[in-house]
Amino acid sequence: MPTENTAIMMGIITREATERVARVAFDLARSRRKKVTIVHKANVLKLTTGLFRTVCREVAQDYPDVTVDDFHIDAMTVHLVRRAQDFDVIVTENMFGDILSDLAGEISGSLGTAPSINASADRAMAQASHGSAPDIAGRNAANPVAMILSGAMLFERLAARHEDPAAAKLAKIIEAGVAEAIASGTSTRDLGGSASTTEFTAAVVKAIEAGAGQR
CATH class of the missing domain: 3.40.50.2300 (Response regulator)
Known part of the structure; x- marks a missing residue:
């Protein structure tokens, strides 16, 4: 200035x-x-x-x-x-x-569904596009989809960088778990549902575990 x-x-x-x-x-x-x-x-x-x-x-x-x-x-x-x-x-x-x-x-439906990854040539950091969402902090109301899928993006990045098919597979498993949880009718308030952050996360974990039995 x-x-x-x-x-x-x-x-x-x-x-x-x-x-x-x-x-x-x-x-x-x-x-x-x-x-x-x-x-x-x-x-x-x-x-x-x-x-x-x-x-x-x-x-x-x-x-x-x-x-x-x-x-x-x-x-x-x-x-x-x-x-x-x-x-x-x-x-x-x-x-x-x-x-x-x-x-x-x-x-796509809600900013709470948008994952992101910040990557340089040799470093990467995953975070939800929406940031910290301080207006709903501590209320167990945030949509965890963006953060979960950001983690999946990080696994995809690691898979590409290190030619690791196991990391790529893990990313797909996480993505499928999120998709199955939403398809089953579980969603947070921003998507028209009533699930809390922990309830939706539990639904994703359940979907992943169910899918593991079929692989």
Whole structure:
């Protein structure tokens, strides 16, 4: 703040970091629906997010089997609400990604269902997209889906990094347990149910144990 009435924010986009996150996005797309959407604001932030879009497009050339499109961040919020089913992997910079991830979580039914993982080249940390949710802390009311699935994402990350099929299998078991618990009719209040945090977690554990008997 050069004066008490003026605040300046600097945005830094590097080719190295952009290329790394772009390759993660395209590698992920190959295991999914083979589609990547680049989100930017290159019409206004021409140098910073313009570089981001350019580098992502350059990386895309190494993935000819993946379909690529791009949108400005403001337009993307509209498209995501209107036709979320048309998108799969979205790659963008940090602030835009923070906004879109919360929007995508709510579109899926509740922000409480949105897992996340923060990963560098050699470190990873899993956490729920919604953060600590202090407004319901200590009330046994939080939806644990996001946190449970964040753990599954961490196992997926470890599986890919260490070529460990056991970790990949464990991630699938956790995901299946969550899906089965919800399908059986158990859900927390944000999803229209009445289960507490511990009750839903117990339902997931039960589903996993039941599935273990079939494997």
